[in-house]
Amino acid sequence: xxxxxxxxxxxxxxxxxxxxxxxxxxxxxxxxxxxxxxxxxxxxxxxxxxxxxxxxxxxxxxxxxxxxxxxxxxxxxxxxxxxxxxxxxxxxxxxxxxxxxxxxxxxxxxxxxxxxxxxxxxxxxxxxxxxxxxxxxxxxxxxxxxxxxxxxxxxxxxxxxxxxxxxxxxxxxxxxxxxxxxxxxxxxxxxxxxxxxxxxxxxxxxxxxxxxxxxxxxxxxxxxxxxxxxxxxxxxxxxxxxxxxxxxxxxxxxxxxxxxxxxxxxxxxxxxxxxxxxxxxxxxxxxxxxxxxxxxxxxxxxxxxxxxxxxxxxxxxxxxxxxxxxxxxxxxxxxxxxxxxxxxxxxxxxxxxxxxxxxxxxxxxxx
Numbered sequence: 001x002x003x004x005x006x007x008x009x010x011x012x013x014x015x016x017x018x019x020x021x022x023x024x025x026x027x028x029x030x031x032x033x034x035x036x037x038x039x040x041x042x043x044x045x046x047x048x049x050x051x052x053x054x055x056x057x058x059x060x061x062x063x064x065x066x067x068x069x070x071x072x073x074x075x076x077x078x079x080x081x082x083x084x085x086x087x088x089x090x091x092x093x094x095x096x097x098x099x100x101x102x103x104x105x106x107x108x109x110x111x112x113x114x115x116x117x118x119x120x121x122x123x124x125x126x127x128x129x130x131x132x133x134x135x136x137x138x139x140x141x142x143x144x145x146x147x148x149x150x151x152x153x154x155x156x157x158x159x160x161x162x163x164x165x166x167x168x169x170x171x172x173x174x175x176x177x178x179x180x181x182x183x184x185x186x187x188x189x190x191x192x193x194x195x196x197x198x199x200x201x202x203x204x205x206x207x208x209x210x211x212x213x214x215x216x217x218x219x220x221x222x223x224x225x226x227x228x229x230x231x232x233x234x235x236x237x238x239x240x241x242x243x244x245x246x247x248x249x250x251x252x253x254x255x256x257x258x259x260x261x262x263x264x265x266x267x268x269x270x271x272x273x274x275x276x277x278x279x280x281x282x283x284x285x286x287x288x289x290x291x292x293x294x295x296x297x298x299x300x301x302x303x304x305x306x307x308x309x310x311x312x313x314x315x316x317x318x319x320x321x322x323x324x325x326x327x328x329x330x331x332x333x334x335x336x337x338x339x340x341x342x343x344x345x346x347x348x349x350x351x352x353x354x355x356x357x358x359x360x361x362x363x364x365x366x367x
Contacts, residue, residue, distance in 0.1 A: 003311045005340055012322055014300045015230040015267040017176060019101045021056035022317065023337045026304045026325035027105045029061045029073060031138055032360040037078030038087035046360045048094030053335030058095050062107035062181050066161030069123045071116040072109025073138045079106060079165035088173035104169040105179040108158055110187030111147035112241055114140040122147040123154060124190050125197040132241035137358040163220040170225050177230035178221055182214045183272055185239025194248055207249060207256045218264050232268030233261055250281040254291040262296035269299050276305030277312055293320030310340065334367060
């Protein structure tokens, strides 16, 4: 606790909206919604704790966007209709009651869906079986299915699903901002990654083509919610089913991806790595957050990955990050910012919280 953490408590303005400090809760899948995808009272209590604990922003778990192929997990919350959107209102109210910035993360699981009440099959950019096995903590079992190749109509429907869900999140649920999930191996990232996208059409080939689905989704969301709502994109190299994946063209890919998002007008870019401060490619090279800031200097850079270590969090602000997003550290310390400001000891993360199923436990809510 000898580290000067005052920089973490400076406010920041994102597209005209003030976030009170540089500490945000990272999106974490907790599968605590009803079977039909509605947010619950347990979720309201779960998210409110982080806001009450002093976090400047709270980003939700990934919210599915349509009644077709987007759902990834059983008991995942959705934003695919008015009923689901209205169920988020108490959650958002609980976050904003403590002056925290409420960010809805919207996602399409694509080929790594392992629980979808609307469909028995999956889709992706190419008919390539995803690596690894489904995650048991999210009710998964066995290998992922081989996805069907998405048609132009299905791609257009997926883009529309993102846009319509973003509109509901802002207009009905009351969120402050939208984060488009373009990371961690889900649909948009499947199109971005050369090992999962072998298409020969306008969506495949060079990196500049493979990033187009993210850009088209961003443009559709922006058109739906307007210019005054902060809209950002989450980007990663690693996937939930392929932790060590790296972009083939390294810094050149970073230049294309982050530069394209900057040109599109992204208000923020949320980068996530296992250890955010480490070089993204070469052993002595820049971190991913540094590359994001270098290539998108006007966007706010949110950085995630092991930054519950206070010294690492402070250092991240000097390495391209504008906000640090905390996952495991927030689960262990829902009052992380308050503890830090009061010089109290931070608790260590207990991984048993996420087992045997990763839903929110009553024991957590008592913390």
